[in-house]
Amino acid sequence: MVKIKICGITRLSDALDASLAGADCLGFNFSRRSPRVISPENARAIIAQLPPFVQSAGIFVDQSPEEINEICRFCDLQIAQLHSEQYTPANAQSIHEARVIRVFRPEEDFDVEWVRSYARQSGTNTFLFDAYRPDMEGGTGETIGTALASRIFSELGSSCYTILAGGLNETNVADAIRLVQPWAVDTASGVECEPGIKDPEKIKAFIRAVRLTSIL
Secondary structure (H helix, E strand, O other): OOEEEEOOOOOHHHHHHHHHHOOOEEEEEOOOOOOOEOOHHHHHHHHOOOOOOOEEEEEEOOOOHHHHHHHHHHHOOOEEEEOOOOOOHHHHHOOOOOEEEEEEOOOOOOOOHHHHHHHHHHOOOEEEEOOOEOOEOOOOOOOOOHHHHHHHHHHHOOOOEEEEOOOOOOOOHHHHHHHHOOOEEEEOHHHEEEOOEEOHHHHHHHHHHHHHHHOO
């Protein structure tokens, strides 16, 4: 069964809508540059009211490992999702308050050996692949080319847990799952009416599309 993460949560109502619709994980963006940024205080208040078995992930771009640990502990985050090339394998090893997901934004010449090397050096076993755009670290609404994503996920195989992100919505996620075969999918803009504000009907439609594809 393909896992589902709904990212860029800023409101309790959206968090509960996503949880009750069947999301496995919710993402809270702490990047000061993101239109979906949330304060640790607000994230903590939302996370405290989530149903059992729904995990929470922090999205980090600007923070040091020390600050990431502090935010994860304060908010009770289970996952630290690291965007940005500044996060070396040593940085990942120093994050001990949550499990690490390392994000890559591949271009056409992407070499999966970078992922394997990062896994060996850091102990990280979960990697998210998002669309590349020079001025944004995520939430672009743009998709990874199908051929590129298929190559990366095929070459990595079962050596790690792979998450597909980038422009996914209820109309294209089924095809993406069939072609790329990710362990999980992640969406933010694909279930929004505006940045940071989710549309409950889009959330339900997205999750329904993933679930139907997963059981075929």
